[in-house]
Amino acid sequence: MSYKCSRCKRDVQLDEYGGVRCPYCGHRVLLKERSRDVKEVGVQ
C-alpha cells in the first residue's frame, strides 16, 4: 500500500513490522494515496 508522508511529502511503503512511521523523517502522519484506477460513480 502506497502512502505519502504529510511532512516531507515523500512516498512511503508500509510493511508489517515497521509501524506507522516515515522512514525518512520519522513523522507519524501518513496520507493514503488515491488509486490510479478510473472510478465509476452513479448519480442517485
Added chain:
Amino acid sequence: MTEEYDVEFVEREDREARFLVRGVTPAFANGIRRAMIADVPTMAIDTVRFVENSSVMFDEQLALRLGLVPLTTPPVGEFVEDDTVTLSIDVEGPATAYSGNLVSSDSLVQPADENVPIIDLKDGQRLEAEAEVVLDRGKNHAKHQGGVAVGYRHLQRVEVVGDVPEFEEPDERIVRGVIEDDGELVPTSEFDHDLTNRYPDQEVAIEDVPNAFVFHVETDGSFTVEELVTRAAETIEARATELEEAVQL
C-alpha cells in the same frame, strides 16, 4: 373541458412565464402541473467516471453536483430513453470548475447555464472526469425535473362595491397572482400585492373566477416554457391513449 378553452399569456420569457387558462377543471389544471414536474423527460448526468479527483470533495459528492447541472434537452424524437451522450471535464487548479467547462459529445446536449460552480480547485488540484447523460423523467429522479417552479392560482375578479366610510382607516387587502379588473388582467406585483394601493378609499369584493387558472411556470433551462407545457400536454395525451387501448383489449 367545461366551456370554451382559452389561453392568454400575462408575462412571457424563455424560462419563466405566467399565463391564464380558462375553461379547464381544477383536476385538469392539476394534471398539467404534475405532468410538467414529473412526466416530461429531460437530460441529466447518470454516471460519472473519475479519472482524477484531487479536490477536497469525494467523488460521490461531485457526482451528485454534476447530476444536478441542468442540460439542454433535444427536440422530441432526437433521443429515446436509452440513448446516452458523453460529457467530459478537465480543470486544473488554481481555478473553479464551472458547468461551462463540461464538453459535450453532442451539440444538442449542453449545460443550460455556463456559470454553475462545481468545485473550487486549489493549486495542484485537478478534476478530470467523464459523464454519461441519459433521458429520464422527474418522477424517477429530481435531476430530471424540467419544471422547477410550477404552480397555479385561481384568477381573482375584483369589483368596486362602494367607498370606505370617511375617517375609517382602510385595512390592507393582500392578494397574490393576477386579478381581473373590468376584463383587464393585472399582476398583483404592479400594486405591491395590496388592493388598497390600487383602489384607495374604495370597498372592493374579490371572488375566484370559476375554471380560470393562472399558471406560473419556471423551467431549469432544459427547454422553454412553451415546450415544457406542450410536452406535458403530450404526455397526458399519450397516457390517455394508452388507457383507451388497454380498456379496449
